[in-house]
Amino acid sequence: MNLPKYTPLKAGIIGCGNISDRYFQAGARFHDFSVIACADLQESRAREKALQYPGVVGMPVSQLLDSKAIDLAINLTVPGVHAEVAAMALEAGKHVYGEKPLALRTSDGAALLALADKQGLRVGSAPDTFLGAGMQTARKLIDDGWIGRPVAATAFMQCHGHEHWHPDPEFYYLQGGGPLFDMGPYYLTALIHLLGPVKRVCGLTSQAFPERIITSEAKYGTVVHVEVPTHVAGTLEFVQGAIVTLVTSFDVWRHSMPHLEVHGTTGSLHLPDPNTFGGELLLSRAGGETWEHLPHSHGYPTEARGIGVADMAAAIQRKEPHRASGALAYHVLEIMEALHTSADQGQHISIRSCPPRPDALDMDLRDGCVRT
Numbered sequence: 217m218n219l220p221k222y223t224p225l226k227a228g229i230i231g232c233g234n235i236s237d238r239y240f241q242a243g244a245r246f247h248d249f250s251v252i253a254c255a256d257l258q259e260s261r262a263r264e265k266a267l268q269y270p271g272v273v274g275m276p277v278s279q280l281l282d283s284k285a286i287d288l289a290i291n292l293t294v295p296g297v298h299a300e301v302a303a304m305a306l307e308a309g310k311h312v313y314g315e316k317p318l319a320l321r322t323s324d325g326a327a328l329l330a331l332a333d334k335q336g337l338r339v340g341s342a343p344d345t346f347l348g349a350g351m352q353t354a355r356k357l358i359d360d361g362w363i364g365r366p367v368a369a370t371a372f373m374q375c376h377g378h379e380h381w382h383p384d385p386e387f388y389y390l391q392g393g394g395p396l397f398d399m400g401p402y403y404l405t406a407l408i409h410l411l412g413p414v415k416r417v418c419g420l421t422s423q424a425f426p427e428r429i430i431t432s433e434a435k436y437g438t439v440v441h442v443e444v445p446t447h448v449a450g451t452l453e454f455v456q457g458a459i460v461t462l463v464t465s466f467d468v469w470r471h472s473m474p475h476l477e478v479h480g481t482t483g484s485l486h487l488p489d490p491n492t493f494g495g496e497l498l499l500s501r502a503g504g505e506t507w508e509h510l511p512h513s514h515g516y517p518t519e520a521r522g523i524g525v526a527d528m529a530a531a532i533q534r535k536e537p538h539r540a541s542g543a544l545a546y547h548v549l550e551i552m553e554a555l556h557t558s559a560d561q562g563q564h565i566s567i568r569s570c571p572p573r574p575d576a577l578d579m580d581l582r583d584g585c586v587r588t
């Protein structure tokens with residue numbers, strides 16, 4: 217079995233809320249890192265997770281940051297403090313991988329990347345769903361020429377928000393939330409991985425409901441004041457020429473649009489939900505009248521959150537670039553901010569950052585491995 221020949225990096229999780237279980241589980245599944253500590257502003261949450269996961273010690277955030285045993289902080293706090301917590305980890309000499317978005321503003325994102333450079337440390341960011349079987353297969357099909365030159369794509373993420381299921385859904389309606397900053401990263405990262413970087417954008421936004429009422433259990437009936445647009449329609453021009461339509465909404469009760477389609481000069485690809493690792497891929501080539509189902513070419517067809525952390529840990533050890541990188545997350549942040557700015561100013565906005573496409577993964581990876 218192809219296990220890494222070096223010691224796995226030791227990680228500490230900051231933020232032990234709803235999504236954290238996925239990362240605790242990933243630490244046990246992937247060979248390139250293990251989770252040895254966790255912390256939360258609510259210390260009881262960290263203690264509970266430590267009881268649940270053998271080998272993990274719950275501690276205050278300051279102790280986790282001070283610990284010399286920890287190489288890497290996994291930042292799973294709410295979006296409003298992502299940049300602040302990540303900066304604290306970098307100042308403490310730790311690499312940091314965080315949930316999306318990278319920061320609330322590009323100025324904060326740029327400061328974070330500059331700090332990492334200064335410290336000689338890595339920044340990585342969710343989403344890492346583009347490393348799953350669905351998007352890796354789509355990448356291979358496009359790179360191998362099955363649809364010719366991509367000329368257009370459509371991306372639709374529409375729902376009625378998260379207040380009916382998330383126990384603490386307030387952050388979805390504050391700065392850093394909204395459908396674009398919350399769900400846009402899945403769609404944008406997948407598209408950048410498939411097509412390369414974005415050149416310019418224009419957007420329109422609206423907000424159907426100034427207040428949301430929580431209907432999940434503990435906070436049932438609590439009113440949340442909405443700070444952000446909850447319907448964002450955008451058009452994006454990619455550097456390679458494709459024009460992409462992106463709609464993200466928390467104002468839609470039901471819809472029947474596909475999550476993601478990419479259209480090329482000789483065919484069209486219907487892709488799975490980019491907020492999943494697997495899913496169905498359909499191809500229709502020029503002149504064809506139906507869709508053909510395609511098998512996955514790559515591994516990780518089911519939930520594998522944390523694969524981006526494993527890839528970053530492996531890349532650190534091997535001195536290679538990592539895929540779910542700070543530069544990629546910054547590009548996504550710049551696009552999202554520009555879509556909102558375009559709507560406010562009524563003009564196209566050029567995108568300045570231009571990261572390379574992350575490399576495709578190897579096709580024959582064993583579970584828990586990110587390198588052959």
Ligand SMILES: NC(=O)c1ccc[n+]([C@@H]2O[C@H](COP(=O)([O-])OP(=O)(O)OC[C@H]3O[C@@H](n4cnc5c(N)ncnc54)[C@H](O)[C@@H]3O)[C@@H](O)[C@H]2O)c1
Nearest residue numbers: 231232233234235256257258292293294295297315316384
């Ligand atoms: N819940 C999901 O299904 C999901 C899925 C994918 C990504 N995410 C992303 O993961 C992040 C966390 O989401 P969640 O649903 O777990 O939220 P959550 O509110 O359930 O958990 C966040 C945790 O962070 C803690 N926290 C907040 N500020 C902190 C600070 N300064 N220091 C230490 N701890 C702090 C909170 O006490 C809380 O326990 C968000 O960026 C979200 O977009 C969530």
